[in-house]
Amino acid sequence: MIVELSAYPAVFPTDALIEGIGTTIGWPTMGWLVLGVLIGIMVGVIPGIGSELGMAILLPLTVPLGGTDAIILLIGIYSGSLYGGSVAAILINTPGTAAAAATTFDGYPMARQGRALDALSISATASAVGGLFSMIVLVLISPVIIAAVLVVGSPEYFLIALLGLSLITIVAQGSVIKGIVAGMFGLLIASVGVPVMSPEPRYTFGMFSLYDGISFIVALIAMFAIAEMIKLAGESGGIAQEGAEMSGNVLSGAKDTLTKNRYTMIKSSLIGMFIGMVPGSGSSVSNFVSYGEAMRSEKEDPDSFGNGNPRGVIAAEAANNGTVAGSIVPTFAFGIPGSGSTAVLLGGILMHGLVPGPDLFTSELHVTYSVLIALILGNFLILAVGLLLVTRASLITQVDTTYIIPIVVILAALGSFGLRGGNWADVATLVVLGIIGYYMVKYNYSIIAFVLGVVLGPIAEENLARSLQISDGSLLIFVQRPLSLVIVICIIIIIFGPYIKYFRR
Amino acid sequence: MAEIKLDRVPSAETVLLLVFLGVSVSMFAMSFDFQDEAALFPRFSSGVMIVCVFLLLFKNYLPGPLHDMATESAAVLDAGTDFEEYQSSDQSRELDDENVEDGSKRELDVINGSSVTAFAIAGYAALSYLIGMLWATPMFVFLYLIYFDVRLHLAIFLSALSLGIGFLFMDILNVAMDTGLLT
Numbered sequence: 001m002i003v004e005l006s007a008y009p010a011v012f013p014t015d016a017l018i019e020g021i022g023t024t025i026g027w028p029t030m031g032w033l034v035l036g037v038l039i040g041i042m043v044g045v046i047p048g049i050g051s052e053l054g055m056a057i058l059l060p061l062t063v064p065l066g067g068t069d070a071i072i073l074l075i076g077i078y079s080g081s082l083y084g085g086s087v088a089a090i091l092i093n094t095p096g097t098a099a100a101a102a103t104t105f106d107g108y109p110m111a112r113q114g115r116a117l118d119a120l121s122i123s124a125t126a127s128a129v130g131g132l133f134s135m136i137v138l139v140l141i142s143p144v145i146i147a148a149v150l151v152v153g154s155p156e157y158f159l160i161a162l163l164g165l166s167l168i169t170i171v172a173q174g175s176v177i178k179g180i181v182a183g184m185f186g187l188l189i190a191s192v193g194v195p196v197m198s199p200e201p202r203y204t205f206g207m208f209s210l211y212d213g214i215s216f217i218v219a220l221i222a223m224f225a226i227a228e229m230i231k232l233a234g235e236s237g238g239i240a241q242e243g244a245e246m247s248g249n250v251l252s253g254a255k256d257t258l259t260k261n262r263y264t265m266i267k268s269s270l271i272g273m274f275i276g277m278v279p280g281s282g283s284s285v286s287n288f289v290s291y292g293e294a295m296r297s298e299k300e301d302p303d304s305f306g307n308g309n310p311r312g313v314i315a316a317e318a319a320n321n322g323t324v325a326g327s328i329v330p331t332f333a334f335g336i337p338g339s340g341s342t343a344v345l346l347g348g349i350l351m352h353g354l355v356p357g358p359d360l361f362t363s364e365l366h367v368t369y370s371v372l373i374a375l376i377l378g379n380f381l382i383l384a385v386g387l388l389l390v391t392r393a394s395l396i397t398q399v400d401t402t403y404i405i406p407i408v409v410i411l412a413a414l415g416s417f418g419l420r421g422g423n424w425a426d427v428a429t430l431v432v433l434g435i436i437g438y439y440m441v442k443y444n445y446s447i448i449a450f451v452l453g454v455v456l457g458p459i460a461e462e463n464l465a466r467s468l469q470i471s472d473g474s475l476l477i478f479v480q481r482p483l484s485l486v487i488v489i490c491i492i493i494i495i496f497g498p499y500i501k502y503f504r505r
Numbered sequence: 506m507a508e509i510k511l512d513r514v515p516s517a518e519t520v521l522l523l524v525f526l527g528v529s530v531s532m533f534a535m536s537f538d539f540q541d542e543a544a545l546f547p548r549f550s551s552g553v554m555i556v557c558v559f560l561l562l563f564k565n566y567l568p569g570p571l572h573d574m575a576t577e578s579a580a581v582l583d584a585g586t587d588f589e590e591y592q593s594s595d596q597s598r599e600l601d602d603e604n605v606e607d608g609s610k611r612e613l614d615v616i617n618g619s620s621v622t623a624f625a626i627a628g629y630a631a632l633s634y635l636i637g638m639l640w641a642t643p644m645f646v647f648l649y650l651i652y653f654d655v656r657l658h659l660a661i662f663l664s665a666l667s668l669g670i671g672f673l674f675m676d677i678l679n680v681a682m683d684t685g686l687l688t
Contacts (some may be wrong), residue, residue, distance in 0.1 A: 175576050178556050178559055180553065180554075185528075187550035197542045198539070198542055229622060290654065405649070407666075409577050409626055410629075418680040424634060424683070427634070431626055435626075435627075457550070
């Protein structure tokens with residue numbers, strides 16, 4: 001991604017925004033958005049499925065679609081699933097996705113108090129409005145983001161990739177060393193094939209099918225679909241043994257959220273948005289951080305948290321949908337995924353010939369705005385579906401996962417095989433990485449660290465080679481500009497910070 | 506001198522670490538066949554991985570700070586709660602007490618379910634290579650569901666559905682999925 005400096009945008013890019021709006025509200029783009037949000041809500045509701053899996057197995061099927069339609073479909077799934085995860089969290093105390101874990105703390109007690117409908121409508125409203133607010137903020141600050149992206153050159157891209165890799169040490173759940181092992185494993189997987197700087201293939205064993213390397217998308221499908229299905233097979237077959245009691249009031253829940261708790265909702269949305277910008281963190285982190293902040297700032301009755309306080313549900317749900325906006329920034333700007341779901345989204349972007357970075361903020365800016373507008377509209381859809389269909393929500397939680405597992409496996413296998421025109425190496429990759437991924441999840445080796453390694457390794461290697469070509473081999477190119485120097489300092493702090501903590505004890 | 510613990514059988518995590526070690530050592534060795542520019546990243550990654558795997562394999566014998574790095578979570582954004590920990594806690598799921606006779610039986614069910622699924626997936630891939638993925642798909646679905654005691658009519662319905670999905674993928678991706686090594 002070699003970049004030339006260009007002028008900062010002097011005014012808000014309204015032309016691209018209008019073109020983006022026109023694209024999004026047209027047909028069939030709007031249809032793909034609606035379908036994506038509905039699929040997302042369904043995959044989010046069923047525990048063990050989630051947005052990464054839903055997006056990963058549908059990714060190969062987006063091949064015939066245009067780039068914008070495919071990205072909007074995928075991002076609709078992402079956004080919808082973040083709300084969908086709250087349904088099972090509230091009704092049966094089992095979050096459908098990691099992003100809804102904190103929702104169980106107060107959502108489930110509300111359901112047990114006969115206020116299930118209140119909790120579900122609060123969740124739908126907080127998700128929709130929280131997501132909407134963060135998207136609007138993102139659109140308003142987009143000129144600043146555009147300006148930042150345009151000053152980044154190859155040395156900065158290398159350093160940003162290195163920064164993303166170094167973040168493995170602090171965002172990976174599990175020990176630091178396990179996170180590093182997972183990240184390095186991802187880097188090694190990404191080194192298979194013909195590198196940019198040399199025509200000599202690496203680790204192909206003479207197999208032509210490996211000259212293009214191991215497919216990043218197949219690796220994601222293996223980790224998010226196959227590994228999860230193997231794990232799910234070891235858990236109880238039906239999550240909800242019987243339907244949950246649906247009592248309470250839909251409208252009062254929504255009204256209270258918008259009137260009495262709007263400050264909590266806005267604050268949580270912003271927390272989610274800024275956490276989403278940190279590569280590797282995502283909504284599984286933001287919902288806990290936001291919940292903790294809401295509890296900390298509760299002045300009237302802090303002990304009510306954990307016992308059915310609506311603010312607990314609002315804080316978690318507004319944050320997890322707010323994360324979507326934040327996670328788009330590193331994904332679109334630098335090709336660095338903010339979460340597992342945005343890693344799959346990145347796969348979709350690359351698969352459709354779009355390149356993260358300056359192009360998406362200059363010549364293809366209308367695509368970026370299409371996605372943001374789609375997300376804004378998607379939040380209205382989440383609100384409508386959440387409030388209108390909430391009384392039927394308990395049905396989905398009763399689906400036996402034994403039926404789902406083989407269907408997900410075949411979707412993953414068919415998609416992986418067909419992605420590169422019938423490549424058996426991809427099928428072998430799917431099986432091997434799927435089984436390894438299962439054990440990685442089981443023993444707490446961070447999957448997101450692995451994903452960061454797979455994605456960032458090639459970016460770092462390519463930009464390192466280009467930067468050294470520009471500077472005739474001098475490493476000073478990485479500290480000559482103020483931006484580069486700041487990134488280098490951040491990397492040093494992130495890498496050595498944990499060491500200081502441990503050796504201080 | 507630290508007391509040496511002998512495990513009766515290597516745990517699955519130890520096997521995983523040995524797999525990582527094998528992969529990283531091989532890739533490190535093979536990197537010396539590449540040109541310097543092409544060798545830099547794989548050599549660096551595999552070298553770091555070798556060191557880290559050894560640290561994890563011998564974590565019980567490491568001094569304090571290193572042992573903490575190998576065992577404790579360093580995540581600064583986890584707000585004091587680990588989702589995996591939360592999932593396995595008593596609050597995370599309400600299970601019907603009648604279904605849990607004793608811990609050992611449940612653990613056996615967990616192991617069998619995951620192991621069978623892993624083997625089934627590997628078998629599905631192998632069968633696909635032999636006879637074509639389109640034909641292997643309904644067989645895999647049917648046999649899997651029958652093994653897990655799903656009702657016959659549902660198994661037949663889902664198998665037919667999976668065949669339909671196979672045809673859909675063939676049509677959309679325009680890839681021949683109905684031929685294998687033997688067909």
